[in-house]
Amino acid sequence: MSIFIDWEYEPSKKEYQDFLYDPNGNTTIIDCIDPENSKCKIEWWGPKRRSLDIAFNERKMLRLAFHDCFLYQTGSGGCDGCLNLDENLDDNDGLQFSVAVLEKLYTDVDFPSSTDLKDLAEFPNEPKLEASPQKLGISRADLWAFAGLVALDEVQQRTKKLCLMDEHGYTCEQNQCYSPFEQAQFESMFETGRSDCVPKDANNPKQGYLASQKEVHPNQHGNGQDTVAYFKSNFGLGPRESLALMGVHTVGKFNPMTAHNDYAWVRDREERMELFNNEYYQMMSLKPSKIKSYCTGTMNDKPAKAEFQVSAHVFRALWPGQIPYAGQGNPGFLSWRVEYIRGPTCDAKLNDDGIPDDEDFQLKDKEEFWHKEDWETCCKAKANGENPEGCERSTNGRARLTSSEVGYYLDFKFDSTTGLPYGCGIFDDFEPFQRLDPNREEDQEELSKIGQVGNVVRPEDFKTLKKLSGVDGVARSMCKKQKKIKDEKNGKPIWKTVEMFAENGKLEVWHEEFLKAYHKMSINNNANLVKTEGFFMAHGCKCFQNQVDFWGEAKKNTKVGRTKKVDSPMECLAKCEQESGCNEFLFNPGNRKCEMYRELKMESNEGRDSAMMKNSASRFMVHGKMDQCTEETLKDCKAFQ
Secondary structure (H helix, E strand, O other), X not given: XXXXXXXXXXXXXXXXXXXXXXXXXXXXOOOOOOOOOHHHHHHHOOHHHHHHHHOEOHHHXXXXXXXXXXXXXXXXXXXXXXXXXOOOHHHHOOOHHHHHHHHHHHHOOOOOOOOOOHHHHHOOOOOOOOOOOOOOOOOHHHHHHHHHHHHHHHHHHHHHHHHHHHHHHHXXXXXXXXXXXXXXXXXXXXXXXXXXXXXXXXXXXXXXXXXXXXXXXXXXXXXXXXXXXHHHXXXXXXXXXXXXXXXXXXXXXXXXXXXXXXXXXXXXXXXHHHOOOOHHHHHHOOOOEOEOOOOEOOOOOXXXXXXXXXXXOOOOOOOOOOOOOOEOOEOOOOEEEEEEEEOOOOOOOEOOOOOEOOHHHHHHHHHHHOHHHHHHHXXXXXXXXXXXXXXXXXXXXXXXXXXHHHOOOEOOEEOOOOOXXXXXXXXXXXXXXXXXXXXXXXXXHHHHOOOEEEEEEOHHHHHHHHHHHOOHHHHXXXXXXXXXXXXXXXXXXHHHHHHHHHOOOOHHHHHHXXXXXXXXXXOOOOOXXXXXXXXXXXXXXXXXXXXXXXOHHHHOOOEEEEEOOOOOXXXXXXXXXXXXXXXXXXXXXXXXXXXXXXXXXOOOOOOOOHHHHHHHOOOEEEEOOHHHOOOOHHHHHHHHO
16 A cells, blocks of 8 residues: 655754755745744744645645656656756755655665654555665656655545545535546556656765756746647647646645745635645636635625736735846736635634634634624624625635636736736736836836736626626726637637536546546656556545544444454454444554444544644544445455555
């Protein structure tokens, strides 16, 4: 069975540093305007946040799997187990520690060991290699590709776990929460035979992953046409294929230390950005939605209309803007933040301890967004079925997209000489964009400090908003939908495909097309690869669910038996079938105990104190219902043998 471990960054351990390439100190040097600013020093660069942003984890592996497959400027390269952390540092920044961990794994047969990480004690029977992957003749590129697939399986396992616990709270019934990959398609994606690059320094055995050539990266600040052209020329992907691949951002997260940006692509609450579903496309297409765990919408409890707030610079107090802001072949930075025109959150959902699940959010609603007096007035009106003017307001959805993504749905351009955006009302009417010239040195600093540019509403919402507001200027905020880019599969404008991927009930469609595009990406510029057979897809098992947290009261007085020293959940299942009254079981891979129960109840960790969770929760394999574990369904559980 493949396992995935979040490996924390510990700069004090020299053995990690030997594999780490960071000559500019990007993982250690605070780069805020004011390094002593508490928000910078504590929130962004504090030990906890810093460790999370740098750590080896699933998101990093998915990003690495993509970045590894870029072509070099010479046209060579592709998936070759190397990164350029010199000339392409800005684009690859944040991956330094992850590739260092993988390189130690690649070259050291004993890494990781139970002494390196206590979590490995949960897997005492994991087979050991006779030699390091490098000595066994495995290419680094194949190892990185496999790590990406394991990461995909891991995010799907987490999605499955969360959705089993709380589907309504995560989706507000606006979309599907979880769907497994089709097993045969997923497990056929791993192919071997990729060749590694010629490293920058062949004499350094611990940093053989450093590329000697400059890579060709996509421009995240370009428009849809730019992005489509890049994927076609560098990966052979059509517009629909590249759009499907972009959906991996549904579990993506901006790294403020490297991207100087906050929020995620999908982030209504923290767990929501862990779900591998199609909410990313709902954000991109500004689909009306209810938000947060409260499923807050309009005053009459309908999904709230969404709009983009566009900014040319974020967190101006923390990080300097780009100078020059824009120029020839250099589109200016734009941040597309999703906001919702909604009513206040009036009723808090209580957990089992009687504490609001997301009290901070409700307090912000009351104290900041509506202010206490307005909040009380609006909540009384909402209870009476009324909707007074001013009770529905545009609020932050805590999700941001880049220009390169929004360009699949909205049509805008960048001036080839100045790099300034145009073609949308908000850009054409934004005075600094008309007055300032990024080619003039005296204008560069002012352009780099620009904050909010304006809001973009959905074209189909224009008439409604104009009627409600009575303001003709609403028209100036509009962007037209992207009609110039055509879906290569059906010839329709690509914006229609964005909306199709966003539809409730189309999660399986996106999954299938995502896997096809991902596989095409993962073999870029590699020929004659060999398909391998293996059972690493754990999330597709309908009998077991791993890494579910059970709290003491959830299983009280339901135990019907216990057997020690069972080697796998498959064996625990067999014991449960033999035990009278056993309907569900827990298998602890650490101590290999098999506990059998009449009934188990899964509980979410939402609202739990993190220390309490750490001390009280355990990682188990869980059996759902005995009648689900048939001979046929067990075929999908081979990863657990």
